[in-house]
Amino acid sequence: MTLDSSNEVVAILYDIENAPFEMLNYTLGKARRYQPCRTIVVSDWEARPEQKRWEKLMRRPGFTFRQISRTYQGKNSLDSAIYDSAKLLYDEGVRRFFIITTDSDFVRIAEYLNSDTPSYIIGVGTKQASETLRNAYDEFFVYPPEEKEKKTTRKTKATTVKENDAKQEKTAKSAVKESKAVKPAKAAKTAKVAKKDKAEAAEKTAKSVKAAKTARTAKSQSPVVNLPEGTLTVNLPRTLRQSLEERQTAEGVSMDELVTYLLMRGMARWVED
Structure with missing residues (x-):
């Protein structure tokens, strides 16, 4: 209207x-x-x-x-x-x-x-x-x-908004600054941890290789002859083992049977003597 x-x-x-x-x-x-x-x-x-x-x-x-x-x-x-x-x-x-x-x-x-x-x-x-x-x-x-009061209110509101914007900007700058300071330290810490993990892995691998090598050496140098249950396990020198293997082939028996025979024969001679 x-x-x-x-x-x-x-x-x-x-x-x-x-x-x-x-x-x-x-x-x-x-x-x-x-x-x-x-x-x-x-x-x-x-x-x-x-x-x-x-x-x-x-x-x-x-x-x-x-x-x-x-x-x-x-x-x-x-x-x-x-x-x-x-x-x-x-x-x-x-x-x-x-x-x-x-x-x-x-x-x-x-x-x-x-x-x-x-x-x-x-x-x-x-x-x-x-x-x-x-x-x-x-x-x-x-x-x-109340125009004067309204103008004052608007001015106060504008001032408040401006102060809030400045505060937010300051906070953002502080966050960026802290981020820049923390980033190198974090990267260094990560690199240190990675280096340590790598060293531990290398050490573990070296130990595994050494253990395998030792096992192979022991097996080749000290062959084991398994006797029937209740008997002793004897480590034979390489030359003796080669002689036994040759006789095992000539007699057509197993290694356990051959060793048992030789032991029994030796015991019989010891009794005769």
Whole structure:
């Protein structure tokens, strides 16, 4: 919903008893963006202080200041008079309103202005305005403006982001530096372990070769003759073994049988002697 048609009227309902001059002046500045709409400012102007700034304000071009009449005096008399004026403007076809107050009693005025054909209502009040009052409007402006505070907040946020980025960059550089320092040490340690493993493997291989060689030498130098179970195992010299093998071939017997025969023969001679 827009407020830029020259055929429409914008009405400003001003609670002069609860909203200071500065708040009205601020609202008139906001309302100028909707001109050349006719702008009617409604309040009890006879109750305003006789000061030059009021007179200057009420001479501003483009604004009509309408006096309202109170039907009775006392508490809430101005609220009631503004309510009656709002109904009259609504019946005249006005559907664009500013309401200047922090008084939650004005919620009923906003409800009436949306009772049949909805109106577009902009509220202006202090930060103490209740959520009920704020929610009754389509827009709500806080007075005094919080632009300075918002700028400070944005600046603080930007500073925080910048600090976080710098911190992350510093952390990344430290990680890279540590990585560069650790990498050579890790490589040296890995090389040392690999060298040790290689030496151990070579030593193990050498021992295996030596053991195999020793076994082969012992087998060739000291042949073993296996006798029947219960007998002794005798290591024979090479020349004697060759003689035995030749006689074994000539007699056509096994080595065990030949050795047994020779031993028995030797024992028999020993007995005879």
